[in-house]
Amino acid sequence: LSNGEGGGVSFCHHGHDGHTHSHGPRAAAFAGMGNLYTPAYGHPDKSMDQMMDVVQQPKKRSHMDDSSSWDIVKATQFGILERCKELVEAGYDIRQPDKENVTLLHWAAINNRTELVKYYISKGAIIDQLGGDLNSTPLHWAIRQGHLPMVIQLMRYGADPSISDGEGYRALHLAILFQHMAIAAYLMAKGQEVDGPDCNGQTPLMLAAQKIIGPEPTNFLIKNNASVSAVDKVNRNTPLHCAVLAGNVDAAHVLLEAGASVEAENIKGHTPIDLAHQVHSPLLIHILNHVKQERIRSNSRCARIVNRYRAFLHLLYCIAVFGSVGAIFDLDSESWLLKAILLACVIGVSQLISRTFQSSNFQSLLPASALMASVFWMLVTWCLWFLPDILSSFTVQILFTLSATALLYYYIRTCRTDPGFIRTTEEKKKMNVVVLAEAGFLDPRVFCTSCMVRGTTISSSRFCSRCGCTADQGLWSAASALFGCSPWVLTIFLLSLYHTCWSTLVLMIQLYQIAFLGITSAEIPTLRFQQRKFRSSASLKQNPFNMGVLQNLVSFFQLRCCGFCKPVVTDWMQQQHPPHEEREHQIHGNVDE
Known part of the structure; x- marks a missing residue:
């Protein structure tokens, strides 16, 4: 045993109560982070209802010494409830501090002895009594050690988090200093001001x-x-x-x-x-x-104008770059040196513009603008190169028009559709924190400490009028003929082929995941992280969202087929568990007040 904060003694349990070591405030800052999310994860093969409860105590030591001769301070530190009751019934004043000016409630708080805290308070212990070298309350001690269940219990009994310790720190300041984010989130949810000053302001x-x-x-x-x-x-x-x-x-x-x-x-x-x-x-x-x-x-005035119309200017920029590159390749000149110089000039100007307007907004808009610019030049190429030659082919015109319209429609829908951001109010944020903390599930898997929200759980082709047919002179001759026919058309063809390949690949992957796994790409990183965290060998097919191939497709596409199919309708903005697990969660996941 040795002194911790304010003369306090703290114990670190490694599966039993016999092995102990001390750690002061600085060590607690790191030790607490190791235990911060332990209750919610538990063992990978255990269900959520088997995880640590708020009042769960450390296991009894298999080789516990005879505690009948211990004084009440040592019995409190080790959580020997019967021995403490015996001494209190014999007349010990639980409000009396020891020689280090530390009360029994302090010892119980720093060692996370929730049953003893409940007992001492029932016997008249002062919840906010100051003690120790730093003149701290039991709540301060519990926060320094990162004991969220103890913090919850003390605040239920009326502990005041606005009291300052001997260093001038309040409860929230201590939680931040010792990097206990779950405790800090809980304190703010219980009404502590995020900008509340300490004694030094x-x-x-x-x-x-x-x-x-x-x-x-x-x-x-x-x-x-x-x-x-x-x-x-x-x-x-x-x-x-x-x-x-x-x-x-x-x-x-x-x-x-x-x-x-x-x-x-x-x-x-x-x-x-x-x-x-x-x-x-x-x-x-x-x-x-x-x-x-x-x-x-x-x-500056210029920057404000650019910022105001940045989406439109990004589109013009990408259209100009794409058009310039294509025009250089299609230039009616045999000089590759000239084309290389012009291409280098275009690249240099584009780099200069990118550096001038280098920002996160510029980078974020670039992919969407590049896609729209490529679609624009595809339509221009169709109208100028292909449309005059196929006016008699009504079917081809209809197919292209439908394809182009569908492309623009679904692209705009993708840009304007809510990707699934969870909307919440400040009051609901605080309620989520309190509910999860008191249930022992305040961990990153179900709670985002940054957003303070509860997350959910997921034959050959004719390219132009210049050429009609080519002789079979090998692959290189064919490639040369294609490029010599119209470099611009070839560039647009390769661009179209690129978009077709990646979009088809992504579509097939998503359809496979939806049908056979019951999930999309958004849920896979989370599931794989949990597998690594728990060292589980289970496949992705063994996830709680997989309801079988047929039911997965029916539920995702909301197919009813005149009543023969029954899709599962779920509001994923509110749902934190798969539908078939929600009932079990409601039964086992509630906290006994």
């Missing part, structure tokens, strides 16, 4: 940016609407100031993406760029100056 976001190197939990707090412009009371530093002072490049990047100001001044008139020079960080200096210049350019 620092918000949890400032502490995360200054004291925890890396993008988390800074990103977690920003996703939960933490203010990036808040300032502390002492130095008037913003979270970005704190990140720069700590040299936390990842946190600074997250804050800049969230819109943190690079020109905000602290009490001494220093901006984050000034502080970056003071801490001698060339990388931060480069990042901050780059963001500053980007924001200056984005405020």
Whole structure:
């Protein structure tokens, strides 16, 4: 045994209670992360109703020493309820702190002894009594160790998370400092302000940016609407100031993406760029100056116009690039050197434009714009090269018109259809956190700590009028004839062939997955992650969404066939379990209040 936080002793159980070791607050920050999501995963072969309950206690030691002679502090640390009851009934004052100014409730909280906490509170223990070197409450101790079930129990009994400890930290600040995201989410769901200051006026976001190197939990707090412009009371530093002072490049990047100001001044008139020079960080200096210049350019009149019409301009850009490349190949010249020079010029100009407007929005719109540009040139090629020669072929015209119309229709439908984003209100977010936390299922498989929502569970062809037939002179001669006939038409043909190949391949894969697996590509990464996590050898066919080939097709396409088929109608915006498991989940998944 040795002192932990505030003289506290903590135990780490490895399957039994006999082996113990101590770990202070810093070690707890990492040990807690290891246990953060353990209750929800359990064993890969166990069902959800067999997983850890909120009040589940560590297993009894097989070689437990005789506890009849233990004092009440040691009995509390090891969770010997009968011995503790015996000593309390004999007259021990449970409110009395020991020589380290630690009460029994503190010892029970830090060691996650929920039954003892329930017993001590029934006997009059003070729920928010301060103790230890850091003058902390039992709730503070439980948070430092990452015991979410204990935090839930103490708050059920009325523990106040707004009380500050001896270092000035409140409950939410401690959860962030020790990187217990589940506890932080639960505290915010129970009403704790994400921008609540500590005694020094620092918000949890400032502490995360200054004291925890890396993008988390800074990103977690920003996703939960933490203010990036808040300032502390002492130095008037913003979270970005704190990140720069700590040299936390990842946190600074997250804050800049969230819109943190690079020109905000602290009490001494220093901006984050000034502080970056003071801490001698060339990388931060480069990042901050780059963001500053980007924001200056984005405020110009030209940039605002480009941003306003960026989708249309992206389309024009792709149309121009595709048309230029095709026109160069189709140029009536025998000089390949000239074509190479012109092609290099087009590539150089396109690279210059890409670098000038380099942003996440530009990159995200590029694939859609490229596809629309290729479709545009396919239609132009058809109208200029093929349509005049097949006016007498009414069938071909109808087929092409139907194909082109269907392509544009389904593409627009794909762009405008909701891909399945889960919509939720702030109140529903908080309710989801509380329900999952109290059920012991607050883990990434069913809950997104960034969005604070509950996830669901998923013969030869004639190319133009210039040539009618070719002699059989081998593959190379045929290829040369094709290219010499019309390089432009060949380019469009290859582009059409490319789109046909990948779209057909994706369609076949999706149809196979829907029919034989009961899932689409979106669910496969999740299932494979769970297989690796649980080291399961089960195939993808053995998933809870697979209802057989026929029923899978009937349910997906909503086929009724005059009442002969009965599809399963499911609102996947609300459904967290497969329909045939929902009843079992409702029976076993509820929490006993």
